Amino acid sequence: MTGAGPERVALCNIAKSFGELVAVDDASMSIRRGEVHALVGENGAGKTTLMNILYGLLSRTSGDILLDGTPVAFKGPAEAIRAGIGMVHQHFKLAPSFTVAENIILGSEPLSRLGQLDRLEADRRTRALSQRFGFDLDPEAIVGTLPIGLRQRVEILKALYREAEILILDEPTSVLTPQETRELFATMRSLAANGRSIVFITHKLKEVLAVSDRISVMRHGRIIATTGNSGVSAEQLARLMVGRPVLMRVVKTRAHPAGAAALKVENLTVIGDRGETAVADLSLAVRPGEIVGLAGVQGNGQDELVQCIAGLRRPLSGRIEICGTAVAGREPLDCRAAGLAYIPADRGRVGLSRASRVWENMTLGHQAEFARGPFLAARSARARSAELIRRFDVRGANVDTPAASLSGGNQQKVQLARELTRAAAIILAEQPSQGVDIGAIEAIHRILVEMRDAGRAVFVISADLDEIFALSDRILVIFRGRIVADLTAEETDFEEIGRFMGGIEGPSAGLGRATASSNLDAGDRVY
Amino acid sequence: MSTEAIAPPRPGPPLRALLRPVVGPLVAIVIATLVGAALVAALGQNPIEVYSTLIEGGIVGWPNLSVALQMTTPLIFTGLAVAVSFHAGLWNIGAEGQMLVGALAAGIVGYAVPLPPVLHVPACLIAAAFGGLLWASVPALLRVYLNVNELVICLMMNPIALLATGFVATHALKAPGPTNKLPDILDSAVLPNFSLFSQLNAGIFIALACCVAVAIVNAMTVRGFEWRIMGLSPRFAYYGGVNVRRNAVAVMLISGAIAGLGGAEQVLGVYKAFYDNFSPGYGFDGIAVAMLANSNPIGVLFAAFLFGALSAGSGVLQMMTGVSKYLVQVLQFIIVLVLAAQFSFAWLFGRKPAKPSARVSVARSVEERTGTEKVG
Numbered sequence: 001m002t003g004a005g006p007e008r009v010a011l012c013n014i015a016k017s018f019g020e021l022v023a024v025d026d027a028s029m030s031i032r033r034g035e036v037h038a039l040v041g042e043n044g045a046g047k048t049t050l051m052n053i054l055y056g057l058l059s060r061t062s063g064d065i066l067l068d069g070t071p072v073a074f075k076g077p078a079e080a081i082r083a084g085i086g087m088v089h090q091h092f093k094l095a096p097s098f099t100v101a102e103n104i105i106l107g108s109e110p111l112s113r114l115g116q117l118d119r120l121e122a123d124r125r126t127r128a129l130s131q132r133f134g135f136d137l138d139p140e141a142i143v144g145t146l147p148i149g150l151r152q153r154v155e156i157l158k159a160l161y162r163e164a165e166i167l168i169l170d171e172p173t174s175v176l177t178p179q180e181t182r183e184l185f186a187t188m189r190s191l192a193a194n195g196r197s198i199v200f201i202t203h204k205l206k207e208v209l210a211v212s213d214r215i216s217v218m219r220h221g222r223i224i225a226t227t228g229n230s231g232v233s234a235e236q237l238a239r240l241m242v243g244r245p246v247l248m249r250v251v252k253t254r255a256h257p258a259g260a261a262a263l264k265v266e267n268l269t270v271i272g273d274r275g276e277t278a279v280a281d282l283s284l285a286v287r288p289g290e291i292v293g294l295a296g297v298q299g300n301g302q303d304e305l306v307q308c309i310a311g312l313r314r315p316l317s318g319r320i321e322i323c324g325t326a327v328a329g330r331e332p333l334d335c336r337a338a339g340l341a342y343i344p345a346d347r348g349r350v351g352l353s354r355a356s357r358v359w360e361n362m363t364l365g366h367q368a369e370f371a372r373g374p375f376l377a378a379r380s381a382r383a384r385s386a387e388l389i390r391r392f393d394v395r396g397a398n399v400d401t402p403a404a405s406l407s408g409g410n411q412q413k414v415q416l417a418r419e420l421t422r423a424a425a426i427i428l429a430e431q432p433s434q435g436v437d438i439g440a441i442e443a444i445h446r447i448l449v450e451m452r453d454a455g456r457a458v459f460v461i462s463a464d465l466d467e468i469f470a471l472s473d474r475i476l477v478i479f480r481g482r483i484v485a486d487l488t489a490e491e492t493d494f495e496e497i498g499r500f501m502g503g504i505e506g507p508s509a510g511l512g513r514a515t516a517s518s519n520l521d522a523g524d525r526v527y
Numbered sequence: 528m529s530t531e532a533i534a535p536p537r538p539g540p541p542l543r544a545l546l547r548p549v550v551g552p553l554v555a556i557v558i559a560t561l562v563g564a565a566l567v568a569a570l571g572q573n574p575i576e577v578y579s580t581l582i583e584g585g586i587v588g589w590p591n592l593s594v595a596l597q598m599t600t601p602l603i604f605t606g607l608a609v610a611v612s613f614h615a616g617l618w619n620i621g622a623e624g625q626m627l628v629g630a631l632a633a634g635i636v637g638y639a640v641p642l643p644p645v646l647h648v649p650a651c652l653i654a655a656a657f658g659g660l661l662w663a664s665v666p667a668l669l670r671v672y673l674n675v676n677e678l679v680i681c682l683m684m685n686p687i688a689l690l691a692t693g694f695v696a697t698h699a700l701k702a703p704g705p706t707n708k709l710p711d712i713l714d715s716a717v718l719p720n721f722s723l724f725s726q727l728n729a730g731i732f733i734a735l736a737c738c739v740a741v742a743i744v745n746a747m748t749v750r751g752f753e754w755r756i757m758g759l760s761p762r763f764a765y766y767g768g769v770n771v772r773r774n775a776v777a778v779m780l781i782s783g784a785i786a787g788l789g790g791a792e793q794v795l796g797v798y799k800a801f802y803d804n805f806s807p808g809y810g811f812d813g814i815a816v817a818m819l820a821n822s823n824p825i826g827v828l829f830a831a832f833l834f835g836a837l838s839a840g841s842g843v844l845q846m847m848t849g850v851s852k853y854l855v856q857v858l859q860f861i862i863v864l865v866l867a868a869q870f871s872f873a874w875l876f877g878r879k880p881a882k883p884s885a886r887v888s889v890a891r892s893v894e895e896r897t898g899t900e901k902v903g
Contacts, residue, residue: 310766312765312766332766333768337768342766344766349760349762349763351763351766352760352763353756353760353763354760355759356760360752360755360756364756364767365767365768367749367753370749371749374748374749375747375748376747376748376749376752378752
C-alpha cells in the first residue's frame with residue numbers, strides 16, 4: 001500500500017450551501033493515482049455532497065477542482081464521466097429487468113452499422129471487461145435476480161466500461177456480508193494496483209483501516225485531517241470524526257437472563273408483499289435481562305418478522321406471545337398493551353410524524369397518562385417532553401420543534417424517549433443506529449444496555465454486524481426467513497456469523513427461497 | 528473546530544410564526560385577484576371599478592352584508608364538515624350529498640311531526656345531523672372495512688343523494704302544486720330570521736357554535752390529538768396504538784353530521800321547506816373553503832365569509848356593470864387551483880428525505896446558537 005503516485009484530482013476550498021444550510025464548508029483534498037483514499041465522517045458531515053460535486057451532480061458554491069492540474073467545472077455527470085470520473089452510489093442505479101450487459105452499456109450503447117443496438121457486441125465487451133478485472137459476471141444474467149454483491153459489481157463495471165480512472169464508491173459495504181466485503185476490497189486493491197484511483201466513502205472505521213492507503217476525515221463540512229494508514233487507530237479516527245473521545249464499544253457486564261420469555265415466537269410463517277414466504281416456520285424467544293441480536297443480510301425476512309411482532313402485519317400461521325399474551329394477528333394497540341416497546345427503523349414514516357412537534361411525537365402512545373376525561377392535559381404532556389428532551393439529551397430541540405428538523409440521531413432519541421418510558425417488558429429495536437452519528441450511537445447503545453440491566457428484554461435487529469456484536473448477549477442469524485444459528489456472542493466471531501448470513505453454513509444452505517401465492521390480507525395494514 | 532456562525536441566528540419573531548399558516552391562502556387570494564383583474568381588463572372593463580363594485584355589493588351596508596352572511600352560513604357548515612375530515616387525513620368531499628340528505632330529513636320532520644317550538648327545531652336538527660351521518664357512513668364503512676377510497680365513494684354518493692332526495696320531493700312526498708318541493712314546514716320548526724333584506728337566520732349561530740366546538744375538540748381533547756396525528760401521518764398513528772379505524776369512522780360521521788346540519792339551516796331558515804335541487808353546490812364550495820382555511824375550524828369562518836361575500840357581491844356586480852357574475856366563480860376556481868398547486872408542492876418536497884447534510888447543519892446552527900459544545 002504505497003499510493004505515492006502523482007496527484008490526479010485536487011479539490012481546493014470547496015464550499016456548498018443549500019440555501020442557508022452549509023453542507024460543505026471549505027473542504028480540500030487530493031486524490032493520487034493508484035491509491036485507495038478513504039473519506040470518513042459522520043452522517044451528514046458532507047462526504048457524499050463533496051463527492052457529488054466532483055462527479056458533477058451538484059454545483060459548488062465556491063472553490064476549485066483541478067484534474068491533472070487543469071481547472072475543471074463539470075456541468076453534469078456526463079462531463080465528469082468523459083473526464084474519467086465514475087461514481088457508484090449507495091443506492092444502486094440499475095434497471096433490474098435488464099441484463100448485466102444491457103445495464104453496463106446503457107447510455108453508451110455499441111451500435112451496429114444500421115444504428116441498431118448491437119447486443120452481441122455488448123455481451124462480448126461486457127464479458128471481456130468482466131474477465132479483465134476478474135469479476136466473474138454473466139453478461140446475460142438479469143440484474144434483478146443477482147445478489148446484492150454482484151449488483152454492486154455491475155455498478156463498478158459500468159463505471160469501468162466508461163473508462164473511469166477515478167472511481168468513487170459511496171458506502172459500498174453497507175449492503176454486503178463480511179465475505180462480500182472482503183471480495184470488494186480485493187477488487188479495490190487490484191484496481192488501484194492498475195493505476196486507478198479509488199475514493200471510498202464510509203463511516204466504518206475498521207474497513208477504512210483494512211483497505212485504504214490514505215484517509216481523509218471530514219467533520220462539519222471540512223476535511224479536518226488527511227493521514228496515511230499506518231500508525232492510526234480506529235479510536236483516533238473516531239475522535240477526529242466526532243471531535244471528542246468515543247467509546248467504540250459500550251461497556252457491559254454479563255447478562256443475567258431470568259424468568260419466562262418476554263417475547264416468544266413459535267412456528268411463525270409470514271407471506272411477504274410479493275407473495276413469497278418471507279418468514280418460514282420461525283421460532284425464537286427473548287428473556288428478560290438479555291439482549292438478543294438478530295443478524296442477517298437485509299431482505300431475509302427481518303422486516304416481516306418485526307412487523308408481525310409489532311402488530312403491523314398479519315402472519316399466515318404461528319404464535320407470537322408478548323409476556324404470555326398471544327398477539328399474532330392483533331393490532332399494534334394490543335401488542336403495546338401486552339408490553340411491547342418498538343423502535344422502528346423507518347423513523348420518517350412509522351416511528352415519527354415528521355410534521356408534528358416533538359411533544360406530540362413523544363406523547364403518542366402515552367395518551368392514557370395525560371387524559372383528563374375527554375381532554376388532553378397538553379401542559380403536562382409538554383412538561384414531560386421537556387424533561388425527556390433533557391434526560392435523553394435530544395439536541396437542538398424544544399417541545400415545539402417539528403420532528404423533521406432534527407438530525408437522525410436526535411430523531412432516534414425522540415423515538416427512544418417515547419418508547420422506553422412506557423412500562424414495557426420487551427424492547428424491539430430495529431436498526432437502532434441507522435443514520436445516527438457515532439456519538440449518538442454510543443448513547444443509544446448505552447441506553448439499551450441500561451434497559452437490559454433494569455431487567456427488560458431487548459431484541460435488536462440490525463444489518464450492521466458491528467452493532468450486533470457491540471450489543472448482543474446472544475446472536476441469532478436469519479437466512480431466508482429461518483433462524484439458522486443461535487450463538488453466544490462471546491463464543492462466535494464475524495466470520496462465523498457471516499457464513500450463516502450468506503447461507504454458506506447452516507440448515508438451509510443451498511435451499512431455494514420458497515414461494516407461495518396468497519391473496520391473504522398480509523400487506524401493510526393501516527386501516 | 529469552526530466557531531464562526533454559518534447560519535445567522537434567527538430567533539424568529541413570534542408574529543412570523545403566527546402568520547405562517549395564513550401566507551398560503553393569502554398568496555392564493557392575491558394571485559386570483561390579479562388574474563381576475565387581467566380578465567376584467569381584457570373584457571374592456573376597469574378592474575378597480577369592478578372590484579370596488581364587488582366589495583361594495585358584498586359587504587357595505589347592512590342589506591348587502593346580511594345577504595353575504597346568509598350566503599356564508601351554509602359554506603361554514605360544509606366547509607367545516609370537509610375541514611374536519613381533512614384534518615384527520617380523510618377526504619370527505621361528499622358534503623353536498625350529506626347536506627341534501629340532512630335537509631330532506633329536516634324537511635320531513637319539519638312538516639310531518641307536530642311538536643312544540645322548543646322541541647321541534649332541535650328535533651329537526653337532530654334528524655338532519657343523523658341524515659348526513661347516515662349518508663357519510665357508507666364511504667366511512669367502505670373505507671375502514673374494505674379499504675375503498677372514500678374520495679371516490681363520496682363523489683359518487685353526491686349525485687345519488689341529489690336524485691334520491693329529488694325523487695322524494697317530486698314524487699313520494701311532493702307538496703300539492705307546481706313546485707317540486709315538500710310541504711312547507713310548520714311554524715314551530717322555523718329558525719328565526721333577523722333581516723328584512725335577506726334570509727339570514729339563527730342558523731348562523733349554530734354554524735359558529737359548531738366551529739367553536741370543533742376548534743375545542745381539535746386543540747384540547749385526546750381525540751383531537753389523535754386525529755391530528757392521523758392527518759399528518761396515519762402510519763405513525765397506527766403504529767402508536769391509535770385505533771385508526773374507529774377514529775376514521777367517527778371523523779367521517781361527525782363530518783357528515785355537520786354537513787347535514789347545513790342542510791337543516793337551509794330548510795328551516797332560508798326556504799321553509801325542502802325544495803328539489805335547492806343547493807347551488809354548497810358542498811363543493813365547502814371543499815374550497817376547507818382548503819383555503821387550511822382545515823382550521825376558525826379559518827373556515829373567514830374563508831366561508833370571503834366566498835359568501837363574493838357570491839353576494841356577484842349579484843350586485845352583474846346588475847351594476849356588464850361583468851358576468853361568473854367572474855366570482857372564476858376567482859374561486861383560481862384560488863382553489865393555486866392552493867392545490869401549493870399542496871402538490873408541499874407533497875413533492877415533503878416526500879423527499881431531508882438532505883443529511885442539511886440536517887446536520889440545522890443541528891449545528893442550533894448548537895452554535897445555544898453555545899453548547901458536543902459533550903458526552
